[in-house]
Amino acid sequence: MPISRVLPSRKRPALSRRRFGSNELLAAALGALAATASAASDWLGEPLGSGGAGGKINYTVLVLIPVILLASVALFWCWLQRQEAVRRTRQLQRELNERQRVETALRESEARFRDVTEAASDWIWEMDENLRFTYLSERFEALTGIGTQSVLGLTRWELAGADASIDPQKWRKHREVLETRAPFRDFIYQTQLIGDWQNGRYLKVSGKPIHDEQGRFRGYRGTGTDITEQAKAEAALYQSELRLRRIIDLVPHMIFARDRHGRFLLANRATAAAYGSTVEALVDRSHPPGHGVPEEVEQRLADDRAVLENWESRLIPEEVFTDHTGRVCTLQTIKIPFNESGMSESAVLSVAIDITEQKRAKEDVARMRLYLKNIIDSMPSVLVGVDPWGYITVLNQPAEQAGGVSWAAAQGRFFGEVFPQLQSQFEQVRQAIRDGHPIKTPRMTLEVDGELHYADVMVYPLMADNVSGAVIRMDDVTARVRIESMMVQTEKMLSVGGLAAGMAHEINNPLGAILQGSQNILRRIGPELAQNRAAADAVGVDLNQLNRYLQERGILRLLEGIREAGVRAAKIVADMLSFSRRSEAQAQFALVEVEDLLETVLRLAASDYDLKKKYDFKRIRIERAYDPALRLVYCDKTEIEQVILNLLKNAAQAMAEENTPSPSILLRTAREADYAVLEVVDNGPGMEDKTLKRIFEPFFTTKDVGVGTGLGLSVSYFIVTEQHNGRLSVTSKPGQGACFSLRLPLAREKLS
C-alpha cells in the first residue's frame, strides 16, 4: 500500500503503548478483587454477589471488621479501581473509537487520495533533501510513458539536459528556489532522457518543501502534470496562428474585420499600410473609429451594417477608397458577416482588392477598343472579319452600309450570305489563313445597284491568341478606275495635242490653199464679178450658161463639198491643237460672273451657224436654276464658254437626233465646299453605260459621220481638268437624259 509509505507511521507505536499500560492495570485490579471476593465468600458462606457490601457485622465483627475494612477498602479500592477501569475503558473505548474514526478517516482520506491520485491527470512526486527523486506516483509513468525507475535517484535538471542548455536562466532560477527550499508553482520544463531525443515531454510541476517534526528539511513533495500535448497543441496553435498571420500579412489585398461601429477587430498589414498605420494601432479599440474621407467611411459603414442586418455576404464590385496619401483607388470588396467564438458582437470580415489598375486597364482597353472601332469605321474600305469557316466576326461601318446589316445582326452569319459579291473570296480566305499571307484580288468586278463597279479585294490572315481568321478588305475603286481611264484619255489628248502642234503648220498651209482656192474658184465662176464677165467675153463664154452647166454637172456642189471638207479638217486641227498645255499666263484667267457667262453662251448657241443648220435651238426650252450663293468663278472665260457651248450643242444635237418631244435644257449652278458646279441637264435620249465610259475619249462620237469631229467633249474635258484643275463628269441613263457637271475650284491657289 503506497500510502503507508507516504503517511507518517511513528504515531502508531505511541498509541499501542498507551493501550498496553491500561490493560495491565485493569487485569491486576480484577485479579485482586477476585481473590478478595473468593476469600470472603468462603468465610461467610455466601457468595459475594456483585456489589454485596452489607454482611454480618456482629459475629465476626472483630475478625470481620478488619477483614471487612480490609475488604471494604479492598472493595472501595476495587470500586475505585473499577471506576477507574470503567473510566479508563470508556476512555479507551473513546480513544479506540477515535482511533477507529481517525483510521477510517485516514483510510477514507487515503482512499480518496488514492482515488484522486489515480484519477488525476497529475502525479505525486517526492524528492529527498538532496533533491533527488525518491518517489513518483504511478500516474507518472502512465502519463509520461517514462519509466519511474529511470527517474528515481536523479535530480530534475538531470532529466532535462537539453532544456537546461536551451534556457539556463530558467533553470538557474529554479535551482535557486529549490536551494532556498521555497515552494514553487507551475514550473514548466521539458524532460528528455538520455538517448531519447524524440519524445521529450513537457512537464509542469509544483512543489513544497517537506520538513520533519524537528523542522529539518527532508526534501520536496509535489505534483506534476504532463502538458506535452497541451504544449504541442499550443505551440501548433501558435504556429498556425503565426502562419495565418503571416499569410494574411503577405496577402497584398486588404483583409480586415470591423464591428458595426467601424472599429477594426482585425487588420492585415496591407490594410494598415493603406491607412498609413500599423496593424497594432489599427486594431486598438481605444482609438476612435473612422479613418479616411468622411463620405467613404459613411458608405463603408452603411455597407457593413447592411451585411450584418441581412447576414449575407456581399460583393461590392467597385468602391472608392482614398488612402492616407490621398491616392484614390478603386477596391473590389467582399464582405462576409461572422461571429467569432468568444466575441459577443458580430463583425464583418472584408477582403478588399485594389482593382484601380485593372479598372484603368479595362477602361484603357475599352477606350482603345472604341478608338480602334472609330478608326476602322472611319476607313472607307469595307472591312469584314471572318473566322476560318467564313462566319462574320467583325464589320466596320462601311461594311454595314455595303451589306445593309448591322454588325450585331451579321455576326455569326456566313459572309457570302451577307455580301454575295464577296462570296467568291471564300477560297482566298481559306488560302490566306492556311498560308499566312495576304491575297489580293485587284479590280474585281461586281454589280452594285445594277451598275458595274470595280473593287480591290484583299484578304489578310489574322492570328490572335491562336484564333485564326481573316479580314476581307474591299475598296470600291470604281472612281479610281474611271479616273485612271480618264487619265489615259488625257494622256491620249496630250499626245494628240503634241502631234497637232507639230503638224499644224504643215496642214494649215495646204488647208489654206484648199479653202482659199475653193473660195476663189466659186467667186470666179459666178457672173457677179466684172472681172469674170470681162474674161468670159474675151474668150467668148457665156457665164450664165457656164453656171447652168456647172450646176447641171453638180460641179458647184462638189466644189462646196471640197470647201466644207476643208473647213472640217481645219476644225479638227484646231480642236487637236487645244489639247496642248498652256501656261496660266497664256490663258486668260479672271474672276468671271457665272450668270453672265452662261447667258453669253446661250446667246452664242442660239446664233451658232451649225446649230441653226441642224436644228432650231429656239425650240428648246431653256430653264435656269442659278444658285445665288455662287456668283464669281475664277476661270478662262473664253475656254469655259467654249466648254458650256459644247455641252449645249451636244445636248441640242442629241435631242434633235432622237426627236425628243418638248426638249429642254436646264442650266444649274451650285456652290460646293471647294467647287463651283455648273451643270447642263437635258431631257434627251441619254446614254448607255458603254457610251458614258468613252464619252470624253478623243475621236469618240455617236454622231453621224461628218456631224461631229469626236473631239468636242474631249476638248471640254481637257479644258476643265487640265487647264482649270476642275472636274467634268456625266451621269446618264438611256431614256433619262443626261447631266453634265462641270466643277471649277473655288480657291485660286488650287490652280496649278
Next chain:
Amino acid sequence: MTGWVLIVDDEEMIRENLKAYLEDEGLGVVAFESATHALFWLQAGVSCPVCIMDMRLPDMDGNTAIRALHELYPEMKFLIHTGSSSYSLPEDLRTMGLDDSRVYRKPLEDMGPLAAAVRALADPQEARL
C-alpha cells in the same frame, strides 16, 4: 487706192489665192515667196502701204522681216497670216501698232475680212467712208 498690197508667203497657192482674191477686189497686189525678194523689189521705190506677212519664211522669220520693213518704210502697215498654232505677237511689234486683230490664222475659210482689213489699212479715209 494707191500703191501695192505686198504679200510675202512661201506657200505658192496661198500667195496666188490671196493675190487673186485681192485683185478681184480691185487691189494691186505683188506677191513674193521670201522677204529678200520683197525688199529687193521695194528698192525700186514703189508705194506699198500694206503688207500681208507669213511667219515661216525660207530666209528669215516673219517678225524679223516686219522689223526690217518697218525700219525702211515706217508708213507700211502689216497684217500677219500664219499657219502656226502657237504664234503670239511679240511686244516690239505691238509698239509698232500691231495687235491681235491683225493676226490671221491659216486656213482662212473666208478671205473677205482680210480683204476688208487690207482696204482699211491702205486707205483709211476710204474705209471710214
